[in-house]
Amino acid sequence: MPYSAEISRTNPGCIMFVIDQSGSMSEHLDSSTRAGFVSDALNRVLQDLVIRCSKEEVYDYFDIGVIGYGSLGPVNGMTGSAAQNWINPISLIANSPARVEDRYRKISDGAGGLIEVQQKFPVWFEPVSNGGTPMVAALTIAGQRIADWADAHEQSFPPILIHLTDGESTDGDPEPVAEVLKLVSTADGNALILNLHVSNGEPISFPDSEIQLDSEFSRKLFRMSSVLPPGMRGLASTHGYSLSENSRGFILNAGAEQIVQLFEIGTRPANLR
Amino acid sequence: MRSVKRSSYNHWRPPRKALRNRGVCVPRSKRRVLRDVISITSKQGFMVGKNGNRPGECDDRFVVTGPTSEGALLAAVSDGATEAIFSDRWAAALAENWVSDPFSREWDDNWLESPARQLRGGFDLSSLPWFAQEKAIIGSFATLLGLRLDVRDGSWFAQGIGDTVLFVEHPDTTIQIFPDEFWNWEAFGTSPYLLGSNPASNFDVGQHIRFVQGELSFGRTRMMLITDALASWVVRAFVKSKGLPAVLWEIKNNEGFARFIDQLRSAGEIRNDDATMVLLSVVRVSETRDALSNDGRLSTRHPKSIKGFHGPGSKGFIG
Numbered sequence: 126m127p128y129s130a131e132i133s134r135t136n137p138g139c140i141m142f143v144i145d146q147s148g149s150m151s152e153h154l155d156s157s158t159r160a161g162f163v164s165d166a167l168n169r170v171l172q173d174l175v176i177r178c179s180k181e182e183v184y185d186y187f188d189i190g191v192i193g194y195g196s197l198g199p200v201n202g203m204t205g206s207a208a209q210n211w212i213n214p215i216s217l218i219a220n221s222p223a224r225v226e227d228r229y230r231k232i233s234d235g236a237g238g239l240i241e242v243q244q245k246f247p248v249w250f251e252p253v254s255n256g257g258t259p260m261v262a263a264l265t266i267a268g269q270r271i272a273d274w275a276d277a278h279e280q281s282f283p284p285i286l287i288h289l290t291d292g293e294s295t296d297g298d299p300e301p302v303a304e305v306l307k308l309v310s311t312a313d314g315n316a317l318i319l320n321l322h323v324s325n326g327e328p329i330s331f332p333d334s335e336i337q338l339d340s341e342f343s344r345k346l347f348r349m350s351s352v353l354p355p356g357m358r359g360l361a362s363t364h365g366y367s368l369s370e371n372s373r374g375f376i377l378n379a380g381a382e383q384i385v386q387l388f389e390i391g392t393r394p395a396n397l398r
Numbered sequence: 399m400r401s402v403k404r405s406s407y408n409h410w411r412p413p414r415k416a417l418r419n420r421g422v423c424v425p426r427s428k429r430r431v432l433r434d435v436i437s438i439t440s441k442q443g444f445m446v447g448k449n450g451n452r453p454g455e456c457d458d459r460f461v462v463t464g465p466t467s468e469g470a471l472l473a474a475v476s477d478g479a480t481e482a483i484f485s486d487r488w489a490a491a492l493a494e495n496w497v498s499d500p501f502s503r504e505w506d507d508n509w510l511e512s513p514a515r516q517l518r519g520g521f522d523l524s525s526l527p528w529f530a531q532e533k534a535i536i537g538s539f540a541t542l543l544g545l546r547l548d549v550r551d552g553s554w555f556a557q558g559i560g561d562t563v564l565f566v567e568h569p570d571t572t573i574q575i576f577p578d579e580f581w582n583w584e585a586f587g588t589s590p591y592l593l594g595s596n597p598a599s600n601f602d603v604g605q606h607i608r609f610v611q612g613e614l615s616f617g618r619t620r621m622m623l624i625t626d627a628l629a630s631w632v633v634r635a636f637v638k639s640k641g642l643p644a645v646l647w648e649i650k651n652n653e654g655f656a657r658f659i660d661q662l663r664s665a666g667e668i669r670n671d672d673a674t675m676v677l678l679s680v681v682r683v684s685e686t687r688d689a690l691s692n693d694g695r696l697s698t699r700h701p702k703s704i705k706g707f708h709g710p711g712s713k714g715f716i717g
Binding site for chain 2: 131133134135172175176177179180181182183219220225237242244245247
C-alpha cells in the first residue's frame with residue numbers, strides 16, 4: 126500500500142519547503158506581514174519537527190530543505206552550515222539556527238485553562254519580501270533535489286514538497302514543472318506536492334474538483350497539487366475538515382490558520398520509528 | 399489518607415464467599431483439605447528494541463519482583479512513547495514505583511510525584527540543548543501495566559493505563575484479556591492515554607485507569623504482560639486459533655525472543671516497535687490428608703507437567 130512506509134533513521138522522510146518571497150508578501154496578514162507570519166509559521170514547524178525527532182539527541186528521521194524565491198531568484202532559505210546544501214539532515218538543522226529567541230506561548234494548564242510559558246524560539250528563516258515571483262526556477266531546483274533524494278532513498282516515504290505563494294509566477298508556467306515533479310517516486314509512492322495560496326479572500330480548503338474554483342490561476346494550483354493520501358486526510362479531519370478521496374493538498378486564499386494547518390498536515394506523513 | 403488505601407491493597411484478600419468454592423476434586427468425605435499450595439513455576443521477562451535502533455535503545459521497561467515476605471509477586475511493564483524524551487527512564491520509574499507501591503483504588507495524582515522526582519533527578523535541564531529542553535518541559539510519556547499476585551491465598555489484581563496488555567490463561571483454558579477493550583485487536587491502532595511526567599498532561603487520568611481482580615483456580619494459570627505491537631499479534635492469533643500462541647512459552651531467553659520478534663517483523667505480522675513480554679506460570683494445588691488412611695499421610699497433588707519450581711523468596715529481576 127503506498128504512503129505507508131515507516132519513517133526511521135534507516136529510511137528517513139524528506140520535506141522541502143518552497144516559499145514565495147516576492148514584493149507582495151509585504152502585505153498585511155494578522156498583526157504582521159505575509160512574509161513575517163509565514164517565516165514565523167515555518168520556523169515553528171521546523172522547531173516542531175526537530176522536537177519530534179529529538180530525544181536526548183536529534184534522530185535523523187527527516188531531511189529538510191527550504192527554498193525561498195524573490196528578487197534574487199531561488200535561494201537557500203537556511204543559514205550557517207545548513208545553507209551549504211539544499212537538503213540537510215534534521216540534526217544539522219537543529220544545531221544551526223541563526224539565533225534562538227525567548228518567546229512566550231500559551232499552553233494548556235491541564236485543567237481546561239491556558240497558561241503563558243516562556244519557550245525557546247529558534248529562527249532559521251527570515252522574512253523577506255522583494256521583487257518578482259520566479260516560481261518556475263524555484264520549483265525546478267526543488268524538483269531536481271528531491272529527485273536526487275528519492276534516488277538515494279528508494280524505500281523511504283516519498284518526498285513532500287510544500288509550496289507557498291501569494292501570486293502568479295513571473296517566469297513562466299509552473300504546471301509542467303509540477304507534473305514532472307509529481308513523477309518523482311520511491312517504492313512507497315509518488316512525491317506529494319501541497320500548495321498554499323495566501324490572500325485575504327475566503328479560504329477554499331482541500332478541494333476535490335476544479336469546479337469549485339473560479340480562476341485559471343487557482344485551477345492551475347489545484348492541478349499542480351497531489352491527491353492527499355489517507356494519513357494526511359485523517360490529519361485534516363482532526364482539524365475539522367471532511368475530505369473525499371479526491372481531495373487535493375491545496376488551500377486557496379489561505380489565512381493564518383490555514384497556513385499553520387497545512388504546514389502541520391504536510392509534515393506528519395507517518396509515525397516515526 | 400492515601401497510605402491507608404495502599405496499605406489495604408497490600409493486605410487485600412478475596413471475599414470469604416469466593417474462598418469457599420475452590421473446585422476441589424476429591425470428595426470431602428474421603429479427603430480433608432489442609433491448605434492450598436501455590437507455586438510459581440515460571441517467571442521470565444524479555445525485551446527487544448525496534449529494528450534499526452542502536453543496541454540498548456528501547457523505551458520499554460519491566461520489573462518482576464517477589465514473592466515478598468508478604469507473599470506478593472509483583473510485575474510491571476511500561477512502554478515509553480517513541481517521540482518523547484527520556485521515555486526509557488520514565489518507563490523504568492513508573493514500573494519500579496508501581497511494584498513497590500501499586501495505585502490506590504481511587505486514583506491519587508500524588509502517586510506520580512515519586513516517579514517524576516526519580517526522572518527529574520536523572521538530568522540537568524539547563525545543560526540540555528534547546529530542543530531537549532523543550533522536549534523535557536513537554537515531558538515523558540508511557541503506558542503502565544502492573545500485576546500483583548498473592549502466593550498465599552491466590553488472589554491477584556492488575557491495574558493498567560494504555561495499551562500494554564495482560565493475558566490470563568486459566569486452568570480450564572478460558573482466556574482473560576485486560577484491559578478488556580483489547581479483545582478487539584483494532585483497538586491497538588488508536589492513540590492510548592499515557593501517563594506523563596508533566597502533571598499538566600495528566601488531566602483526568604483517573605478516568606483512564608483500568609482495574610481487574612481475580613483468584614487463581616486449581617491447576618496451572620499462565621499470565622503474560624505484553625506491550626502493544628506483540629499484544630496485537632497475540633489477540634489476532636487468539637481470534638484465529640481460539641487459544642494463546644503456545645510458541646511464546648517456548649522462548650527461553652532474550653536472544654530467542656529477539657529472533658522470534660524479528661521473524662514476525664520480517665513476515666509483516668507485527669509493526670516495527672519495541673516489544674516486551676513477561677511470562678508467569680503459577681500452579682495452585684491443595685494439600686490434603688486422606689481421611690481413610692491409617693498413617694494420616696499428607697499428599698500434595700501437582701499436575702504431572704509442572705517442572706522448574708521456584709518457591710517463595712526467589713529474586714526479582716528488572717529489564
